[in-house]
Amino acid sequence: MHERGILFVLTGPSGVGKGTVLKEVRGQRELYLSISATTRQPRPGEQDGVHYFFLTREQFEKKVAENGFLEHAEFSGNCYGTPAAPVDAQLDAGHDVLLEIEVQGAMQVHQKRPDAVRIFIAPPSFDELERRLVGRGTEQPEVVRRRLETARHELTMAEQFDYIVVNNTVEQAAADVLAILRAEKCRAARVQVK
């Protein structure tokens, strides 16, 4: 029989570098990522079941009613959520699964899955996050301002997570995340002494 996999949640404010850290982590360790469901229209090249599960609003709401999401939210008129069933299938097969999601979603997962291991990626400082977001130069100042406001609020929630990884450099942050993934496999509750 397989040992059940571990559910990891990786979150952090917009602009903190979650995606880059995760890419580095996945280059060094096999890790199943969840696929989100959304009601927004597929963009060119996006495949159903690969990039997203594309659902109608009716299908999405039915799934919400059935408690079929680990977390869900609405952004700019579209619904997004993490379907529970594919995640559980991987966990049951003994694979660790990582959800890279927004901070609010991560809080929801904690309610539904208190055994999930939750990692918060934090910037070296708020000023540094601001520099990174402004420095991108791709967003309108108004959008940047709103993101920073959200980030300031989200950073106050960091202490509610299991781990806080400060993203000073991608290499250091990825090494921290990899250490957490490995250490959690050694948690006494998960190891059978023979």
Add this chain to the structure above:
Amino acid sequence: MHERGILFVLTGPSGVGKGTVLKEVRGQRELYLSISATTRQPRPGEQDGVHYFFLTREQFEKKVAENGFLEHAEFSGNCYGTPAAPVDAQLDAGHDVLLEIEVQGAMQVHQKRPDAVRIFIAPPSFDELERRLVGRGTEQPEVVRRRLETARHELTMAEQFDYIVVNNTVEQAAADVLAILRAEKCRAARVQVK
């Protein structure tokens, strides 16, 4: 101001390979080890304050009465203990400290320092531990038999620890311990978000 260091406790039954794993860990990461106090006579070459703090029984008992040990025990008519003060001095200076001690001692540390991170090194199986202990060929069969009896009891306590590292190979076990040391630095309670 320094962040206070973390107190790690490494334990496991006799013959499980704690010392070898720890040597490998220390080759890859700086780590302060505690120095034990003992009432036994120094052996040739042993220096006070380096290999042990050598105390008279009277000095030892005074220290016990003053609650000056993190743990202490008597073996074959000699007292052994881990003096608290030097450990606290290192922790206060921001250094992580590791105590490599017997299972009973590790249980005592938990009482006095509930914030210590406790790692139990387990053999791949009880049979394998037996093979290793017998295979050494350095001990009398009676000594081996007693150690195995103790080990069998100690293994039932593993689940009370924070982590269980199964020593399949020295490299894997050392990597697990290193991951635990690194991950624990990222525990949310220990990280200040700026």
